[in-house]
Amino acid sequence: MYYPIKQAVDLELGQDPDKNSFLYKNPPPPSVFFPCFPIDSLSLSLSLSLSLSLCEEQARVTPKMPTNLELPDCHLLKPPILITPSSPTPHHALSLSNLDDQKFLRFSIKYLYLFRKSVPSESLKASLAKALVDYYPLAGRLRSAGNTDSCSGGDDDQRLEVDCNGEGAVFAEASMDITVEEFLGLSCWPNRSWRKLLYKVEAHSFLGVPPLVVQVTNLRCGGMILCTAISHCLCDGIGTSQFLHAWAHLSATPSAPLPVLPFHCRHVLRPQSPVHANPAHPAYTRSAPSRNDKTAALPADVHRYLQSQPLVPVSVTFTTSLILRLKRRCVPSLKCTTFEALAAHTWRSWARSLADHSSSSSSPLTPLHAVKLLFSVNVRDRLDPKLPRGYYGNGFVLGCAPAAVRDLVGNNLASAVKLVQAAKSRVDGDYARSTVETLEDKAARTDLSASLVISQWSNLGLEDVDFGEGKAAFMGPLTSDVYCLFLPVAEEPHAVRVLVSMPECVAEKFEFHMKGFVEREEKNGNGNAYGGEGDGLCCEDV
CATH class of the missing domain: 3.30.559.10 (Chloramphenicol acetyltransferase-like domain)
Structure with missing residues (x-):
């Protein structure tokens, strides 16, 4: 007689097939079913080896979701403060490129870092103030440049720029009754309760949110969670990584110069003048898709x-x-x-x-x-x-x-x-x-x-x-x-x-x-x- 591996293993161990298992209640399609082998000592040994190695790897890489994913309360230790550059910085308007100014990117990239050992908050604040000298646009504020496209109106269609005014980045300190290991057990499944790990700036629109918001949350075990919100209009993933490495570098080695200095100007990505007429770009659309073309795949x-x-x-x-x-x-x-x-x-x-x-x-x-x-x-x-x-x-x-x-x-x-x-x-x-x-x-x-x-x-x-x-x-x-x-x-x-x-x-x-x-x-x-x-x-x- 032939049995799927899971059933074969259960039978060999003298157990009934597990009727509470996911596979029993939700059998996969035949094309993805476990391989079948005759019940003899050689095939059973092979089956057991394959099954256990597969189950062990999958269990390791995708742990079972805990029943309770909610984080405990997060307590602010003091009101948030503004970290300003530690030295004078240029005051001017920084125009954004067309790649920066996409509606698609009008949000903040929110990172979460979990460290086993905390870094003193004074060290983090001092190094951030130094980093903002070189990355001074992150201490500024986004604003409308006032150039509304003639073919469409509304505030949402206005070009953005950065007012490099040195107003500062938001920095909050908090504590939470949780350990590093406890958080690691929940880390695969972000949920709404994680939002308490990043201070929320009350603002009427995206323009009212500072380009950089930081919250450091100290944990019961002596570890810390560091969360940052960095405006995607100013930085992409490579740019945010470059900034975070610069900040960390100044925290770990305060007297050492930055290995890479930031390049601020966006004029290198200005469009050609006059702008050439381009065919439809595959990643963008200007209007709702047409359903007139009966030969094309249907839009969804x-x-x-x-x-x-x-x-x-x-x-x-x-x-x-x-x-x-x-x-x-x-x-x-x-x-x-x-x-x-x-x-x-x-x-x-x-x-x-x-x-x-x-x-x-x-x-x-x-x-x-x-x-x-x-x-x-x-x-x-x-x-x-x-x-x-x-x-x-x-x-x-x-x-x-x-x-x-x-x-x-x-x-x-x-x-x-x-x-x-x-x-x-x-x-x-x-x-x-x-x-x-x-x-x-x-x-x-x-x-x-x-x-x-x-x-x-x-x-x-x-x-x-x-x-x-x-x-x-x-x-x-x-x-x-x-x-x-x-x-x-x-x-x-x-x-x-x-x-x-x-x-x-x-x-x-x-x-x-x-x-x-x-x-x-x-x-x-x-x-x-x-x-x-x-x-x-x-x-x-x-």
């Missing part, structure tokens, strides 16, 4: 659907070995980077879960819908001339890979990787300049209607920030959103944690698709299950 509004649903964070960690197993599914026909393989895999899993009509009667995708993958590409070295060293403004553009759901899901992983590679290869200096010129029109908006947006934090050096008492035991975002993040993993330099918020009704399905390739690989007995042929996922499967 997944973004609106996601915003209307209760969302839960899904966190899946890919260790070095899992990443290699994922990449092997594309060889020998195709070589790819970690980002290309993981982005393609995440995109397909996202589309499959949202197009699965068994999860919801109102699924936003069908096989005929068109979807896009948007991902940030650093263009500092792709422009001619290159952006100056130390440029910390937004120096990225969005790569765009389009596909119909039926093609994305119906073809194998290698096909999706090729779409990502093609999108990356299109991002050259001309593409970057085209983006800058497209954004000269303030009616241009990032096309989020049916797009998965991926931002890669895992190669920015964010996890290496050290204020003098060692690197962080954990770093990640303060909140989870529908925008997908590829995050670094502390003490595992080549691992990547994928974090994205999904509708509650499809979250388990998405997580299952993200992990499912391991079971399929075990079933096929090798790491190249999808290398050449399709993976058997037809339109009927979604």
Whole structure:
């Protein structure tokens, strides 16, 4: 008789199959079921070895979600203060580039660092004051430049600039009755209770929020949580990492000069004059999509659907070995980077879960819908001339890979990787300049209607920030959103944690698709299950 591995192991151990297990209550599709073996000593030994090694790795990288994710109360020790530059700084208006001034970026990037040993707050404040001498725009305030585009009105369409007035960054100190280890047990699932770890500045609009807000929260065990909110209009991921390293450097070695000095001016990204007429940019839209073209894939509004649903964070960690197993599914026909393989895999899993009509009667995708993958590409070295060293403004553009759901899901992983590679290869200096010129029109908006947006934090050096008492035991975002993040993993330099918020009704399905390739690989007995042929996922499967 033949049994799936899990049942075979239960029978050999003299146990009944676990009827409370997730797999028993939610059996996976036949194509991803555990491999079956005859019950004999040799096959059982092999089955037991494969099953246990798989379960151990998955348990290690994706721990079980605790029943209570709420953090205890956070107590402010004193009213927040403003940290001003320790020396006089230039007072002027800093114009932002078109890449900085996108509506898509009018928010703050919120980082959370968990350190096992706290750094004295006076040291943090003194080093921050020094860092703000060089990074003085972060001590200023955003304001409207008063240049409203003639083709559209309203405050939202006004260009922004930084009033470099030295007003200062917000700095708050707090305490929380929790330990580092206790927080690590909750760290995979950001939730609303985490927001108490960052002081909220009451403001009528985004312009009223200072470009830099910091809160240091001391923990019961002597550790600390450091949260920062840095305006995305001033810095991209590379720029924020550069600033945080500068601040940490001055905290750890106060008398040492900065290894990299910031470059402030944004004129290097001005559009050509006169602005050239560009064809439609794939990552942007100026109006609602047309439904007149009957031959094109149907448009969808997944973004609106996601915003209307209760969302839960899904966190899946890919260790070095899992990443290699994922990449092997594309060889020998195709070589790819970690980002290309993981982005393609995440995109397909996202589309499959949202197009699965068994999860919801109102699924936003069908096989005929068109979807896009948007991902940030650093263009500092792709422009001619290159952006100056130390440029910390937004120096990225969005790569765009389009596909119909039926093609994305119906073809194998290698096909999706090729779409990502093609999108990356299109991002050259001309593409970057085209983006800058497209954004000269303030009616241009990032096309989020049916797009998965991926931002890669895992190669920015964010996890290496050290204020003098060692690197962080954990770093990640303060909140989870529908925008997908590829995050670094502390003490595992080549691992990547994928974090994205999904509708509650499809979250388990998405997580299952993200992990499912391991079971399929075990079933096929090798790491190249999808290398050449399709993976058997037809339109009927979604």
